[in-house]
Amino acid sequence: AQSVTQPDIHITVSEGASLELRCNYSYGATPYLFWYVQSPGQGLQLLLKYFSGDTLVQGIKGFEAEFKRSQSSFNLRKPSVHWSDAAEYFCAVGGITGGGNKLTFGTGTQLKVEL
């Protein structure tokens, strides 16, 4: 069964500081990995996705993520956080066959940005 672990429930960073949100996944085949962001009262917006190829993927709003197969990780990073980045971030894993047609989400990391 596929699963996603986001070990940090809450993270607080100062505006302008760097950010790394952790994500570990479990999947029996080649995973498709995603990061979504959710602002209060809003739906989920896709930040970036990884399917194959270069393990460092660039997304919207200056975010990037690195796929590390050996560590089963897909951590999200941003070099300089803006106050508008405050939101909840979800990592998700899916695949190419069977149950992989559906996304499994982590429990989310709530990001607070201090001015």
Next chain:
Amino acid sequence: DAGVIQSPRHEVTEMGQEVTLRCKPISGHDYLFWYRQTMMRGLELLIYFNNNVPIDDSGMPEDRFSAKMPNASFSTLKIQPSEPRDSAVYFCASRLGTGASGGYTFGSGTRLTVV
């Protein structure tokens, strides 16, 4: 493209009443997913359709929940009778293509409160 459209945005109903949530996927997308989000359980997949056919409904909590997709541009999620524990945000998402690589687009959600 208007994106995935869900209605209503908010629904407050009394316990025992029937509730119907609606979703219009992105035109041309052949997969449709219903997710439920709660504080306790996070994002859970309830059911998904491919070409209007239900493929996996293993996440539907109980017989009180039912979902239909009568055509490619419309889906409903019905709860009858509703209970307070059904209070949650219900998201619809659509996707084009097989496997998770097609990219999921989420609607803004319906916030359901059962009193």
